[in-house]
Amino acid sequence: MDTRIKVAVLREGIRATQPSRHASGKGGLESFHIFGLVELHCHESLQRLSGEREERALRGTMAADRRARFLASTVVQRIGLGEAARRAALAHDQYPSGNPYVMVVGVCDRVI
Numbered sequence: 001m002d003t004r005i006k007v008a009v010l011r012e013g014i015r016a017t018q019p020s021r022h023a024s025g026k027g028g029l030e031s032f033h034i035f036g037l038v039e040l041h042c043h044e045s046l047q048r049l050s051g052e053r054e055e056r057a058l059r060g061t062m063a064a065d066r067r068a069r070f071l072a073s074t075v076v077q078r079i080g081l082g083e084a085a086r087r088a089a090l091a092h093d094q095y096p097s098g099n100p101y102v103m104v105v106g107v108c109d110r111v112i
Contacts, residue, residue: 006036006039009032009033009036010033010036010037010040012033013033013036013037016028016030016033
């Protein structure tokens, strides 16, 4: 991929937006500024940076998952399988969707 970055166009775009960004007058981008930004976005080196950032985030998520699984295993060992099953049933009753961050909305027939 051979993308050429039009630095002068990008600098002009920054200059053109300063008045509106600082509430000191009118300013704005034109289509050639937008095309310059799109070309910059598609630059090979920026794509590599995005890939590295995604890899780092995935590694962090996987490490957090390992810690959570270890903690859950430790709790189950301490409280026993019977108590763990009882708590899981209570959690299921409280969160029928299976997700504590999703509310299951019911119909209320009570008039306030």
